[in-house]
Amino acid sequence: MRTYEVLFILSPQVAEEEATTLVSEFKKVAESTGAQLRNEEAWGRRRLAYPIQKFTEGYYHLFVFESDGSLSELDRRMKNVDRVLRHIIVRTDEDHKRAEKLAKRNPKKERVRPAAPMAPAEQQQPEFPIEPEARA
């Protein structure tokens, strides 16, 4: 099972109704090729970092799919629809797996750090014998 993240930007000229129909259409396309929707986020209207087709804003939408196959059909569709300014499909399962492995390995390095606070603790010890003498 692979997980894919699909992020796309819709033109700011698209009306809300049209946007929702487009989004549901894309969902259907993906699901017809055997993908299952795991997560969906509508980021709404966002400023673009640079103008695309002279637009400075766009509607961002994110899908997270799980699938055994590829999402090439969805990719093709998104390319053909003019309303989609940009889209990106990223496979994330492998990276997440690798990240988990690394996260397990790293705690070993972490153990070095607790040694640092030991030094000040030793310095404090000689202070205790001095104080009672001063009071006495």
Place this chain on the structure above:
Amino acid sequence: MALQPRRSEGSGGGGRDSRGGPGGQQGGKKKFFYRRKRVCKFCVEKLEYIDYKDVKMLQGFIPERGKILPRRISGTCALHQRKLQNAIKRARTVALLPFATD
């Protein structure tokens, strides 16, 4: 003494003190090159997966001009710099980050 912290930074999350600490105090007057050892942010915070959608985090690695901050300045380890680079490039394609700004 001064060379040690500088070289060890490449090893990425090495076990040495984060600063030149004792060494810096001893030769404080002679060496005015007191450089703080830079540590890979991702190693410290254990963020192994660098997400291209996390714009706020990525922006910390993008100076004014919109370029990717080099490793020698940020102190990121090689592995994470590579992943960071990919994440920034992905973010650029979907207009989350600029390619260049003036």
